[in-house]
Amino acid sequence: MDFTFDSEQHDLREALRGLLERAYGDSEQRRRVVANDPGYDEKTWSRLAEMGLLGLPFTEEHGGMGAGPIEVAIVAEEIGRVLAPEPFVEAVVLAGGLVAAVGTDAQKSELLSGIAEGSTLPAVAHAEPGTRWSPSAAAVTAAQDGGSWTLTGVKEPVLNGARADVLVVSAVVESGTALFVVRGDADGLTRTGYRTHDGGRAAHVRFDGTPAELLGESTGDRTAEVERVLAEARIAYAHEAIGSMDTALRTTAEYLKTRKQFGVTLNRFQALTFRAADMYVSLELARSTALWASMVSDAGGDVVTAADRARLQTSRAGRHIGKEAIQLHGGIGVTAEYTVGHHTSRLTALDHLLGDGDWALARLAEGVDGHETVDPLGVPYTR
C-alpha cells in the first residue's frame, strides 16, 4: 500500500504543468480559446500528442505509451487545475477506452494511433435526450443489411460532437447494446454544435440511416464494457475535479488574505476562515477517494463500485467547494473575467456528465447490505 507518486510520475506532472501553465496560466487565454470553435486550442492539443499524452493508456503496439490509471489521473488533475479545455478525458479515456475495450485489432491500430497522434478527434455519442447515465442505448437503433450496418436516432449531448472526426456510437441491437464507429463525413449524419456553460462544446447528433461500422467483431451486448469504460472515465473526471477544486480553494484562500473590508483583510473573519477550512476537509477526503479508485483500477479490482464511491465523494465536494468559492469571494466570484466562477461551472458540468452524487449513492445503497464493512485494501477492490 503506497499513496506516493514515483519519480517518473512526478516528472510527468511537472512537464505537463509547465506546458499547461504556458497555455492557460493567464486565465484570459482560456477565455479567448473557449470563445471560438472548436472550444480548445489545436496547437495545445498537438503538444499533448507530442508528449505522448493522447495515447497514454493505449498499448505501445497501437501507438500508445502503455501507461496506467495513475498516469491518467495525474494528467486529468493537471487539466482540471487550469481548466484546460482540451478534451483529454473525453477523447482518450472515454472514446479511446471504448475502442481499446471492444475494437478489433485493425480498428485499434487505426483509431487509437490516430487519437494518440492527435490527428483523429473522436467523440462518444452515448447520452440520449430524456435518459440519464445508463450504460445501454435506447433511442438509437442499429440495423444490419448483409455485412453493413446503419444507425437511426438522436444522441445528445455529444461532447465535441460537431468537431469530431469519428463518432463512437452506442446503439440498440438484438442482444442489447453494441458500439459502432461513424465517420464524420458519413451520409445521413446531421450534427448541430453549441457551447456548453463550462466553455466546452456539445452537439445534437442525428443519425438517419447513417452507415456505421461495428466496433469489434461480435454483435453481443457490450453493456458491461461500456459500464467499465464509463467507470474509468468517472475516475478520471474525479481527478479533473480535484485539480479544479484545489485551484478554487487556493484562489479563495489567497483572496481572503488580500481583500480588505471594514479596514481589515477578510481572513480576520472567523466566519470565513472556518468555511475555507471545511472546503479543505472536503477536498482532501475527495482526493483520497479518487486516488484510491485509480489504484483499484490499476490493481484490476471492482472499478465500477470504486468509481461510484469516488463519484459520490467528488460530487459532494465539488458542489461544496464550488459554491463556497464563489460565496467567499463575493460579487467578483460570479463575473466571467475572474477565474473562480469558471471552476464552479466546470465542476457543475463534471458532476452531471457521467452520473451525479445522488445517482452514485442510489447505486451504492442497493449494494450496501451485501457487505458487513468496506475494506478498501481487500476484496473486491483488490483481486
Added chain:
Amino acid sequence: MRLQLSPELEAFREEMRTFFTTEVPREIRDTVAARRHLSKDGYVQAQRILNAAGLAVPHWPVEWGGKDWTPLQRHIWREEMQLACVPEPLAFNASMIGPVIATFGNQEQKERFLPATANLDIWWCQGFSEPDAGSDLASLRTTAVRDGDDWVVNGQKTWTTLGQHADWIFCLVRTDPTAEKKQRGISLLVFPMDSPGVTLRPIELIDGSHEVNEVFFEDVRVPAENLIGEENRGWDYAKFLLGNERVGIARVGSTKRLLAQAKQHAREITVDGRPLAEDPRMAARIAEVENELLALELTALRVVANSADGKPHPASSVLKLRGSELQQAATELVVDIAGPLSVASFADGGSDVPDWARVATPEYLNYRKVSIYGGSNEVQRTIIAGTILGL
C-alpha cells in the same frame, strides 16, 4: 501508487487479527461490542494481555516496550484492535503520559513509571482542563509553589476522565505566574491520587454515566522529583502529548464496527412488514455514511503512509475533525433505527427492547463529547485555516 499491502504487511494484519480475536477474552470484547461501559478490571485485564504480547505500547521507544513499527503498521494494529472490539490500551497511559516520560523524563522516572504504565499497574488520569481553561488551556490557574523539596499544589481540574479508577494524575500546573507569555510558566507534575489534599467529585453526564470528574487540590505536597522534564516547559510537553495521537483519534475501525451493527439492526426492525434496511432512504443514509467513512480511512492511510519522516502529513488535521463527526453520525443513525425503542435507555429485566436500542441514545448523547475533547472541532478548523491555508 499501489493498493495492495505487501505480503509481509498482509501477514502482519492477519497476525493482529488472529491475536485480537483469540487472545482477548470473549466477555470483554462482547461488552465493547455491546457499547456497554467496561469495568476497571476489564480494561486492566485486556491491557495486560496486550502488554504480555508486546502489543500494548508499540509506539514507545523499543527499550521501553516499543516495536519500532512503521506508521502503517501502527495504523493496522489500531484498526484491527477496534474492529475486533478489543479495548484500546488506556489512552492516558499509552498515548499520553507514557510517551512524554519516555521522551522528556529522566532515567529514574522512566524506570519507575514506564513498565508500570505499560502494564496498567498504574492507572493514570489527566489533569489538564480547568473550569476557566478549556480550549484555551494555557489559561490554567492551578498553582504549584516550591517549598523545600516539595511543590505545593492548589487549584482545580475538571473533565478528568475515569479519574475514579486512577492511581496517579499527570497535572499541568502554573509554576511561574510572572512569565511574560502564559504558556511559559507551566510545568508538568505527577502525583498519586490518594495524596493528602486531593478530592475527587464525580460529574454526572447527560447519558447518566459517571465518566468524568472534578479534582480539587488543597495544599497537596508533591516531591520535587515528580516534576517531569524541565520546570516551566510543561506547555511543550502538553502540545507533544496532544499532537501525538492525531491519527488514532479518527477511530475508523470503531465506527466501522458500529456501522456494521447499524446495518444488522436495520434488518431486525420492520416497517409495515418489511425490514427497515430495505427502505431506500435508510439504505442511502447508511451508504453515505459508509462512503464518508471510507474517504476518512483512505485519508488516514494517506497520512500514515506519508509520514515516515516523522513530520505529520498536512491532511492529518482532517482526521480528528471528520473522525469525530462520523462517530457522531453513526451513533445518531443507530438511534434513528431504534426509533421509539430508543427511549428505553434504562430498561432492565421485563423489557422486550433489545440491548442495542437501550444503549443507543445514551451513547449518542455521550458522543457529543468527541467533537469537543482532544481539541474541539473549532480548534481543528483554526489549525487548518491557519497552518494549512495560511489564513
